Amino acid sequence: MNISDRLQKIAEQNVENIEQAKAEGKSAIGFYCLFTPTELAVAANAIPLPLCGTRNDPIAKAEETLPRNLCPLIKSSFGFAVSGSCPFVEASDLLVGDTTCDGKKKMFELLNRHKKTHVLHLPSNQDSSTSLPLWRKELDKFRDVVEEQTGVTISEERLKDAIKLMNHERRARKQLMDVNKNKPAPLAGSQLIEILFKVGFLADKKKGIALMEEVAAEAAKGSLRPEEERSADRKRILLTGVPVGLGSDKVIKIVEQCGADVVVCENCTGYKQLFQIDEDKPSMDALAEQYLSTPCSVMSPNTQRLELLKEMVTEFQADGVIDLTWQACHTYNIESFTVEEFIQEECGIPTLHLETDYAESDTEQLRVRIEAYLEML
Amino acid sequence: MQYAGIDIGSRTVELVLVDETGTILESFQEDTGFDPIAVAKTLTNKAEFDHIMATGYGRNLFEIAFEAPTVTEIKAHARGALAYFPDARVILDIGGQDSKAIALLKSGKVQKFEMNDRCAAGTGKFLEVMAKALGYEIDNFGDHALQAQDKVQVSSMCTVFAESEVTSLIAKGYDRSEIARGLHTSVVRRAIAMINRICPTGDIVFTGGVAKNPCISGVLEQETGRTILRPHDPQIVGALGAALLAKEKNQ
Numbered sequence: 001m002n003i004s005d006r007l008q009k010i011a012e013q014n015v016e017n018i019e020q021a022k023a024e025g026k027s028a029i030g031f032y033c034l035f036t037p038t039e040l041a042v043a044a045n046a047i048p049l050p051l052c053g054t055r056n057d058p059i060a061k062a063e064e065t066l067p068r069n070l071c072p073l074i075k076s077s078f079g080f081a082v083s084g085s086c087p088f089v090e091a092s093d094l095l096v097g098d099t100t101c102d103g104k105k106k107m108f109e110l111l112n113r114h115k116k117t118h119v120l121h122l123p124s125n126q127d128s129s130t131s132l133p134l135w136r137k138e139l140d141k142f143r144d145v146v147e148e149q150t151g152v153t154i155s156e157e158r159l160k161d162a163i164k165l166m167n168h169e170r171r172a173r174k175q176l177m178d179v180n181k182n183k184p185a186p187l188a189g190s191q192l193i194e195i196l197f198k199v200g201f202l203a204d205k206k207k208g209i210a211l212m213e214e215v216a217a218e219a220a221k222g223s224l225r226p227e228e229e230r231s232a233d234r235k236r237i238l239l240t241g242v243p244v245g246l247g248s249d250k251v252i253k254i255v256e257q258c259g260a261d262v263v264v265c266e267n268c269t270g271y272k273q274l275f276q277i278d279e280d281k282p283s284m285d286a287l288a289e290q291y292l293s294t295p296c297s298v299m300s301p302n303t304q305r306l307e308l309l310k311e312m313v314t315e316f317q318a319d320g321v322i323d324l325t326w327q328a329c330h331t332y333n334i335e336s337f338t339v340e341e342f343i344q345e346e347c348g349i350p351t352l353h354l355e356t357d358y359a360e361s362d363t364e365q366l367r368v369r370i371e372a373y374l375e376m377l
Numbered sequence: 378m379q380y381a382g383i384d385i386g387s388r389t390v391e392l393v394l395v396d397e398t399g400t401i402l403e404s405f406q407e408d409t410g411f412d413p414i415a416v417a418k419t420l421t422n423k424a425e426f427d428h429i430m431a432t433g434y435g436r437n438l439f440e441i442a443f444e445a446p447t448v449t450e451i452k453a454h455a456r457g458a459l460a461y462f463p464d465a466r467v468i469l470d471i472g473g474q475d476s477k478a479i480a481l482l483k484s485g486k487v488q489k490f491e492m493n494d495r496c497a498a499g500t501g502k503f504l505e506v507m508a509k510a511l512g513y514e515i516d517n518f519g520d521h522a523l524q525a526q527d528k529v530q531v532s533s534m535c536t537v538f539a540e541s542e543v544t545s546l547i548a549k550g551y552d553r554s555e556i557a558r559g560l561h562t563s564v565v566r567r568a569i570a571m572i573n574r575i576c577p578t579g580d581i582v583f584t585g586g587v588a589k590n591p592c593i594s595g596v597l598e599q600e601t602g603r604t605i606l607r608p609h610d611p612q613i614v615g616a617l618g619a620a621l622l623a624k625e626k627n628q
Binding site: 105350364368371372375376 | 437448451452475483487488490492
């Protein structure tokens with residue numbers, strides 16, 4: 001059975017698994033951002049579900065309430081929730097967001113009218129003396145909210161186990177993504193996105209881990225791609241910027257149609273999530289420290305993103321860097337200037353900055369830019 | 378051997394023929410209309426060539442219909458501009474429906490580019506709509522704008538909003554040549570922002586249909602203080618570039 005079919009089967013089973021778990025009294029908690037520690041949900045025996053919207057179809061519904069000139073990710077997330085069209089939002093007993101950007105935090109206020117939404121106050125920098133203590137307190141509050149929702153007391157032991165499990169999942173994700181350090185890339189960017197995206201929804205984390213380890217092992221042995229895509233001459237693109245999932249992966253698809261590869265993503269649906277929580281420190285402290293250090297553009301400054309990019313360009317032997325911004329995402333849009341300057345100076349390669357939304361209307365315009373960029377490399 | 382380049386743009390299609398030395402033998406132009414491939418067929422029937430390369434927004438359609446190689450407008454314009462000005466480092470192309478600024482390395486390779494094409498703002502289409510709103514012909518819109526004693530500030534860049542801004546300026550009794558001047562200036566300001574993003578100094582090679590407009594290039598020179606270089610026929614630069622690339626590919 002090929003990967004897509006296997007994923008499809010597991011995904012279908014998963015919806016039943018979630019229903020069953022809920023019938024047995026388990027809670028499901030929906031997350032909107034990488035900053036929120038899913039470990040707290042796992043420790044309380046709840047199912048964490050990633051709800052960040054990546055499809056265009058619920059946006060029209062969202063625009064009945066939200067302004068048009070808002071990032072498509074926020075509109076999609078909101079649209080899914082208010083239209084009742086996403087089974088995972090429907091299954092969630094509690095939604096959790098963070099005050100990452102202005103658009104999201106104000107959207108969560110409105111989302112709370114539809115379903116109970118807890119918002120964590122995320123500081124705007126990663127200062128260990130001022131921001132970290134605040135964030136640490138936010139996590140305490142969040143733990144109380146989760147305990148109240150689930151009726152489970154989150155002991156240190158439970159939390160340690162949850163951290164171990166999620167660390168294992170992140171190692172499996174890393175193992176899978178690292179396969180593409182090989183040249184030619186054994187996995188197409190679109191394949192990689194599909195696996196990572198679908199695994200996120202699995203109620204049984206161990207199933208997802210096993211699948212990723214299996215695919216990584218298979219891919220490491222030889223390419224999982226058709227013969228015509230196995231040329232070592234294909235240009236290798238590193239994608240950075242905003243998160244990308246199924247439905248918002250048009251840039252990856254166009255790159256592939258132009259005969260190049262997105263070998264890896266640096267964004268929060270890709271390499272940015274591959275940290276490890278220190279298992280030796282007191283758990284709540286370790287979670288607070290690690291999650292606050294996420295190199296997202298909402299942080300000011302955000303120099304860790306640049307360091308990560310430099311490391312990845314070398315390790316993945318990238319020929320080019322495409323920096324993607326969703327329309328009206330100010331933080332990534334502005335940071336693109338710094339990224340371009342840094343990559344040019346440190347890695348000696350030009351970047352391509354693209355600003356678009358989830359709709360297909362500008363596919364041809366994007367294609368010209370991407371083709372012209374590939375001609376340059 | 379003869380080589381052809383065809384640039385299938387949103388408003389016009391150009392075909393350029395060059396010989397073994399890269400000298401232009403002939404060029405043809407037609408309006409794109411609603412069936413770009415039919416227009417491309419008409420043009421290719423007029424010319425005799427051994428190899429052809431396509432560029433412009435219709436290049437992929439052409440590739441399928443004629444099994445010909447393609448190149449993006451960016452690379453084609455860069456190549457075409459270098460044929461006219463071998464030392465060119467910055468190119469501004471304003472066409473019917475998009476505008477782009479291209480920076481070149483000393484070697485002639487594309488170093489960086491910026492494009493505006495999500496809407497008609499700052500493009501030939503914008504000027505066309507505005508000329509019509511003011512009752513001018515597009516071909517001498519620039520000449521009329523140059524005659525203005527003063528200029529009116531036009532702040533809307535969106536074609537739809539600018540049209541209603543023009544309507545209200547007319548209602549306020551402004552002279553139409555002054556409004557025209559204001560519109561030209563707004564197009565130039567947008568182009569300058571794009572040029573400065575990719576290369577803030579040096580001569581600018583100005584191509585595309587809008588380069589024929591004397592007011593745009595005049596204001597561009599005035600506002601940037603940089604020398605504006607215009608090819609003899611700025612509209613065929615993309616097609617010429619494609620023809621030269623076809624020649625270099627096959628020689």
